[in-house]
Amino acid sequence: MATLDGTGGKDIVKVVFEVRACVEKGEMRVTGNTASLGKWNVYNSVKMDRSTEHENIWSVEVVVPVDSLIQYRYVVTRGELGGAFTIVSLETFPEPRAHTCLKSTSVQTLRGEYEVSEAGQSHTGDGWLVSTSELHLQLGTLGSALSISDHPPDTRYLLTIHPFSIKQNKTVDCSPCKAKLLSRTEGDCVTFDLADGGCPYNQQTNLVIFTTESVDFQDTGFSVDVYRIESDCTPPLPIPLSSASKVGRASLFPRQYLGDQTSGQVTLTVFSHLHELLPIGTLSLSFLLIHPVRELPLLHSTKHTYSNCWRQHKRMLHIGHRGLGDSHHPQLKATETENTIASLKMAGNYGADYVEFDVHLTRDHVPVVYHNFLVATTLAREGFFSGELYAMEVKDLTLHQLQSLKLDNSHASGEEVEIPCNCSNKCCCSNKTCCSDNTCCSSSIREIEHEEKRKFPTLENVFHGVPPSLGFNIEVKYPLPERAKDGTVGENYDCFDCNDMADTILKVVDHHAGDRMVIFSCFNPDMCTVLRRKQSKYPVMFLTACLNPIYDDPLDVRAHTMHDAMMHVTAEKLSGIVADSYIFLEDPHLIKVVKERGIVLFSWGDTNNDSATVEMQANAGVDAVICDCIDKAYARARQ
Incomplete structure (x- = not known):
């Protein structure tokens, strides 16, 4: 038998991984515990080939060590490694698939089904952002988002969104926008591609979230077209634009959602469809721009995933x-x-x-x-409580400053107050030897605390x-x-x-x-x-x-x-x-x-x-x- 680098000189055997999966956009990969399967690193996973005879069959041949327990999972990805690469979904079994490959001269085939469900629980879940950022444009999260002159509050609208480049002759580099239609009455959500249609929006019962991904949104703006639905019937989503009459358009530019904060609110002016310079209303959006976080080998390992799998316990x-x-x-x-x-x-x-x-x-x-956002502090002199409190947010103090505070519950207010020690020597506030005369510390905080009892x-x-x-x-x-x-x-x-x-x-x-x-x-x-x-x-x-x-x-x-x-x-x-x-x-x-x-x-x-x-x-x-x-x-x- 031949050997392969990464198997420690062990004999190897050829294995065909074959899975049935309906993948409309993207491709199948397999990842696992051997070097040839990427050692659970999705970036080193193995790309599978779609069958020319059966479009829902994907397979790939891999060599693995003989007599070793092979663990693996299937993953759906989109894009190319090094570019706009996205993990669309992955298997979320509590434990990965496993097979022991015995010594054999023939090729072994491991067949399986993707999107397996047991007792009504799906064993596939969404992946995570890898190289692209994801923009969420949210309507209705803070109340009514759309206000159009002469339109009653219960008006039913149809919304479409299209990205555009703020630079001439530059193509838009982001994924097609998807819509999420959230129902407040049903507590449910439907996600769909907009394609040539639009997303209905009823301000009294719905929220709408548009999402798209890009490596760089720097030059990308978005136009939101507003239509009014005239009929009472609701066709399948997305709703054809022919079933509504156009009202106007609002535009979102990069400078309005790209800044120091990656979340916030912005109010856009809606201009008339008939007269482009005539303002007829406003559109309020909440934006959320999510960037991928890199270098998380444990969190981004595909060996174990618990986000879509809650083990049922015998007791609460x-x-x-x-x-x-x-x-x-x-x-x-x-x-x-x-x-x-x-x-x-x-x-x-x-x-x-x-x-x-x-x-x-x-x-x-x-x-x-x-627990609290605030720490109540006071200027202490010779260990006595001054009576005047200053509320400071935890985020405004360094770790050293926070851990130099000592808890005092002895004052009349009954509230938790942090008393800073003003001793210039190493004292009980830094968990070291207290100063010789103890004048810097009140009696309530004089005792040295064990590290396990330290606040913050x-x-x-x-x-x-x-x-x-x-x-x-x-x-x-x-x-x-x-x-x-x-x-x-x-x-x-x-x-x-x-x-x-x-x-x-x-x-x-x-x-x-x-x-x-x-x-x-x-x-x-x-x-x-x-x-x-x-x-x-x-x-x-x-x-x-x-x-x-x-x-x-x-x-x-x-x-x-x-x-x-x-x-x-x-x-x-x-x-x-x-x-x-x-x-x-x-x-x-x-x-x-x-x-x-x-x-x-x-x-x-x-x-x-x-x-x-x-x-x-x-x-x-x-x-x-x-x-x-x-x-x-x-x-x-x-x-």
């Missing part, structure tokens, strides 16, 4: 809220300080399956674990300080614009660019997660989309409180109701929803509605500290609950 899982629980809860104050390594470990010791914690970026771009631990240290058997639910702390109940603008925070923040956190996870199970979650719908499009290894869950009366109302309608949440999860291929459990006390039937859609469902909130509420959710099929006092909760579950 328990997730420790901020570790062992909220340190400031008036009735259930945790025995360990929340969001510290000590609290996370203790939750695991008491039986938590996962621990949930919040991750921010510091001013020097270090991911740290802390880095995400990297948390990965290394907590046993790998304990799963992590990482809530990415990205603000969601809100409005107070009285109609005024709520408390909104500045933030890092969503791509920069996601990339920084993903790189830490890639380098330090190892075999640990990780789940991402966020209240901001766009950040959920960003996290999902940059990787497909770990599940991304959409956090929502809906319109809970005790919180300010989110401006983004995707966070208003459970049907809105389902709509967003379906549109962006997220894994599931993490909902405030008060919603299920108001309407328990919603649990069944979500689960029938195949959506993973977690819950959070103070009501999860009530055993009867948790038991109701367990019986109804909720997959996991996030709660305080995990020691008591898990003890009840075992009973």
